[in-house]
Amino acid sequence: MARRAGGGNDIQWCFSQVKGAVDDDVAEADIISTVEFNHSGELLATGDKGGRVVIFQQEQENKIQSHSRGEYNVYSTFQSHEPEFDYLKSLEIEEKINKIRWLPQKNAAQFLLSTNVQDGFSDSLLKNRIWQG
Numbered sequence: 001m002a003r004r005a006g007g008g009n010d011i012q013w014c015f016s017q018v019k020g021a022v023d024d025d026v027a028e029a030d031i032i033s034t035v036e037f038n039h040s041g042e043l044l045a046t047g048d049k050g051g052r053v054v055i056f057q058q059e060q061e062n063k064i065q066s067h068s069r070g071e072y073n074v075y076s077t078f079q080s081h082e083p084e085f086d087y088l089k090s091l092e093i094e095e096k097i098n099k100i101r102w103l104p105q106k107n108a109a110q111f112l113l114s115t116n117v118q119d120g121f122s123d124s125l126l127k128n129r130i131w132q133g
Contacts, residue, residue, distance in 0.1 A: 047097025
């Protein structure tokens with residue numbers, strides 16, 4: 001959520017997320033590793049260390065009021081990446097989402113790419129997953 005700080009043009013960002021009970025230990029796989037807004041700011045995608053992508057949509061009443069808190073609700077969740085083993089390089093590829101990018105919107109559909117590899121253009125392209133909403 002975002003709010004104006006002290007009447008100026010500074011924006012103060014706050015984030016709060018709870019999965020399960022507040023007093024539970026946080027699992028390593030649940031830690032958010034990347035965040036990306038779509039071009040309009042209506043959708044927010046997060047990726048975590050467990051390979052999951054969660055897409056949030058801005059609440060309808062917050063779209064109308066520009067001074068609102070900007071709260072988002074879960075819109076969609078999916079498993080983007082699973083742990084893999086690269087037999088050519090003899091190494092394990094973790095499922096952690098390293099980057100999410102929204103593609104430019106050409107019609108009503110929304111597309112995003114997520115990747116769990118950082119070590120080369122061709123590898124990254126092969127490991128990308130596409131979501132259409």
